[in-house]
Amino acid sequence: MAEITYLEAIREAMWEEMERDPRVLLLGEDIGVYGGAFKVTQGFLERFGRERVIDTPISEEGFTGVAIGAAYMGLRPIVEFQFIDFIANAFNMITNFAAKSRYRWGVGVPLVLRGPTGGGVRAGPFHSQNPEMHFVHTPGIKVVVPATVHDAKGLMKAAIRDEDPVLYLEHKYLYRRIKEELPREDFVVPLGQAIVRRTGSDIVLITYGAMLYVALEAASSLEREGIDLEVIDLRSLVPLDRETILASVRRVNKVMILHEDTRTGGMAGEISALINEEAFEDLDGPILRITAPDTPVPYSAELEDAFIPQVADVIDAARRLAAY
Amino acid sequence: MAEITYLEAIREAMWEEMERDPRVLLLGEDIGVYGGAFKVTQGFLERFGRERVIDTPISEEGFTGVAIGAAYMGLRPIVEFQFIDFIANAFNMITNFAAKSRYRWGVGVPLVLRGPTGGGVRAGPFHSQNPEMHFVHTPGIKVVVPATVHDAKGLMKAAIRDEDPVLYLEHKYLYRRIKEELPREDFVVPLGQAIVRRTGSDIVLITYGAMLYVALEAASSLEREGIDLEVIDLRSLVPLDRETILASVRRVNKVMILHEDTRTGGMAGEISALINEEAFEDLDGPILRITAPDTPVPYSAELEDAFIPQVADVIDAARRLAAY
């Protein structure tokens, strides 16, 4: 089998689900005639036709509403935000209509919301954001963040088959930069399962999304100086796999949390609080957060590199914590 | 001097600032002819006229944009969301236009966003929400949450005089339920200053907004069983007064955090992580979070009371932590 990219994995997952289940359909800006801004959906219009690949007007609130209505009536829409930043324009519809429907009335909304997140590609303040926390903090939505080609495919399939709204965050930096050979047979990565990407004995480094690669690179480098990192890739933020996190913490006793999103109110705070509550006795040092600072995403390469956590930042923090 | 309510304090602060500074003006739904859904702005139209008290169409995104443009051009708008829940409809404008303006271009947006938050009044899932974290997690916005009549007035004045967008969250449950006599002279409560409402030696309980009263009631009750709570009222979530928090933690060594907002991704996680990072050595027990569960706000009295943290919940947690 040939290797495929992260982007191809997303596309394959959607393609195969659309072949398998006639209820699955796509909505988004320029996804049909143009094949998508990043070409994720290229060829879909030709294969599945205008009624399952819908080029929408620029109206994120509106077409997310349309997707909710369609989901109510038996379809399983996948909504693309051309850049995930534009999910801000559908915030009301997602947090109030989609997220609260099951709780209010027991009526689920099987809906996938997806789009390219994150920085590193010099796209400036409006095309580089990481919006996960707005939805992690919204009861009723699930949030997944694939870091590998395998998970990109497996989590997308799980998201499509799920009965609740799932926000699927794909990192644009990974689209064509990573490749992997995938199993030929159908598989899913169940929502809510983190994975230990590297076992280690000195510090647990918890991360997700594109930061996984920063974590692994730092871990390799630190190994040479005798600091042994365990690396957890969360994969799902909601549901959160507390067991995997706590098991590592109880064994390794020191913790760092790394994300590309900004610091205050970020996921690292939530996980730190959880560990503090559940495994306080097991901690041999403070839980360190390595995150972007509390600013918009800057445009210039130099500023953006200073904004996004780098391998050196992880190494610094690890040295401090190891010495603790 | 007569006592005034929390609602009157908000209204007095706006009234006095409008008298003092002709640049201050109000925008919102039904704030003019009707005097506001909660009558916060009753009499303003008559006093300040149609050009400073603007009844807007129902279009939160739009009139927030209007306020931003007006702020650019020398005015100091105060925007009312009839219920703060409807800030969801202005999410893009606030987080992308207002919040990023200074960082991008050095152009500030002196703007106050205000409205009634919170539950306890049987108003159901769409009129009871606590939206603070969406903005605490948005660099570029400040967030204040007055808990007393005095702070309602002083923080509003500080917010109006600030050069940045300030989200001012007033708890509707407090509107007419608390009274206080205020100084005759002009005063502000500076943004970014927490206050210790009660000193104690066993556990620091950090809270904000209407939960202050739950905290204080629990503290009185716990005193009788020999558990001595220190109670911090944050007042500002951004800027956050780290010094006051850390000083208490270093002295008292056990911490609980209480808020009405839901748990995952809530402010308690952020504060817990901060304390863990900055005062790990000073902790004699886990940091406990007492919050609403991760659900929408339910409508029925019984379910809402189970949702909103109660005095008994604080007492339970304090007993466990004291025994630690």
Added chain:
Amino acid sequence: MSRFGKHQLHELYYYLKLTRSLEEELARLFRAGKLSGALPISTGQEALSLGATYPLRAQDVLASAVPCNTALLARGVTPFEILTHFMARRGSPSGGRDGSIQFCDLKRGLVAPTEHPAAHVAVMAGVAFAAKVQRKDWVALALVDERALATGDFHEGLNFASVHQLPLVVVIEKKPLDPAAAAYVAPAGQNHYERLKAYGLPTVMVDGNDVLQVLQVVEAALERARIGKGPSVIEARTAGRTRFSMREDILAVWPASAQRFPEAGADEPGEGQRKLAFEDRELNDPVDQFEAFLIEHAQMRPAEQKEILARVTKLIAEDVRRAEEEPPPASESPTTGVYDRGSNVPVRLAE
């Protein structure tokens, strides 16, 4: 009128009176402090709400941001369900979780708006879209208040429906003059049905106080939508009261509400003398109007009327009794039901 059989006319009358009787009970329960929140009455809006809903078929779907007890009853919802809903009792359709004016129950073709003026217009465009792509014949009907027209949501939803020529009918309720109306939708004074012609779809105005007129116009729009001719918009003028005057009424008739919900701000709770809308003989009451019409045109004999009213009284009495017996929701597990199979719902207190 000739096209309506006596049976239909009597059924319409029955639903109007059933609503009125139900709402009188709701007002009584509200005054007695037995409703959970606000008082959900639709006086002046019954003809619109019934006329729009009555021609729906079983497969059609309704979402209304206009008070719609009449519509719910006409869709087969029982007074018991409505009563327990607003009383937030355990046996209510949402189990006490929701307090909106409409229910979400797809089996009965009901989608609940979110208490935003027009978010449901887009959702109903989606409901209509699902009919189109699945080759089904349901039509989506969305009711909005006129101020919804200022929202971006309304435009995004209607634009999508028009682009795809979806089976969606939008009914806009316009109430008698609101003193701040000029601030809402430009240009002031223009009829909504006129401005919405910009979307390239048929628009029309009806007398929303006349149940038969509403019924006929909506029926035609539904039919048009069903055969693939796309969306349309109807503007209906009613005798309904704006939410603000309703609120004033409620505070006035029930000073106790000022104690129970001080945040609502009743500055002069002592007024106490004003009447609720349906107690106000000044109102151009669509229920009375229809009754007079039936009698005038000899479509309802006194005995028939008596029988109908007796059925109404019996059903309401029975359902009020049952509703009052219904216990409050159990609060053991506040977190279930957020996700399918209750997955991953953290507990409230640190264990």
Added chain:
Amino acid sequence: MSRFGKHQLHELYYYLKLTRSLEEELARLFRAGKLSGALPISTGQEALSLGATYPLRAQDVLASAVPCNTALLARGVTPFEILTHFMARRGSPSGGRDGSIQFCDLKRGLVAPTEHPAAHVAVMAGVAFAAKVQRKDWVALALVDERALATGDFHEGLNFASVHQLPLVVVIEKKPLDPAAAAYVAPAGQNHYERLKAYGLPTVMVDGNDVLQVLQVVEAALERARIGKGPSVIEARTAGRTRFSMREDILAVWPASAQRFPEAGADEPGEGQRKLAFEDRELNDPVDQFEAFLIEHAQMRPAEQKEILARVTKLIAEDVRRAEEEPPPASESPTTGVYDRGSNVPVRLAE
């Protein structure tokens, strides 16, 4: 044409050529990997952007979501500023933080949109509102692409401006046929200026390729707004390329971008033969068109043209040289500038 003096005509020509020359340099820098992000060229849109901006007075305010290098130059922004902006150099107006197509500089009457199609329409309504309530005489000018009309933002902003009769002029750019256009705004095929009459304001269509026509129509709209007659809308047809065809062009002419930004997805980076818009002789080029017009009507002698082009060449050469010397932004303190006086910005790493 009689109303334009030779000086003005030459100035317009100067700005058009300055833009073209600047954008050729931007393309060169882009090919050399020296721009930070995308290639910001406005070929086919220069006449619109200049014609709309030229009649602005110093106190007026512009926000454009349409590529607008010409407009910036006409507002007194230097090529150096534009170059360092897109190169994200330290001395650029945003210090390398922003990469939008427009600047925010209130002293020069510039408001930067947020890269959303129409959020700035509401903001510019606010700018206009501030003029009205402060009795000032500035006018707000907002440029949008046509797909902005589907957004709720556009309607909320325009409705507010119309309700308050604010001094706001909105110019909508319409480009030659987009194969997916029918999906955007209903009813398909209708002119935008026609559908927006629903807002009760004057709307008109112009040839956006003709700088003088745009100028005259916008000038009249500004004047109307300035004397209190309220907002208006202009639809301008240009020869501009859609963002998508631009993007294809860029990937095609500069295969290296596929390596540098693989996320953009150049499946066939080898194509390599296509031309950028301004290298394409098929284009109905508004700059060439204006040049031909001046020559034909004997408004520019060869010597005059030569002098203008020499000034353009000199300024661009000088500013490119300076821009290339400008260092990158200092990254010492990534967090300053978020709040006034840099208050409360937590540090990045746990200390």
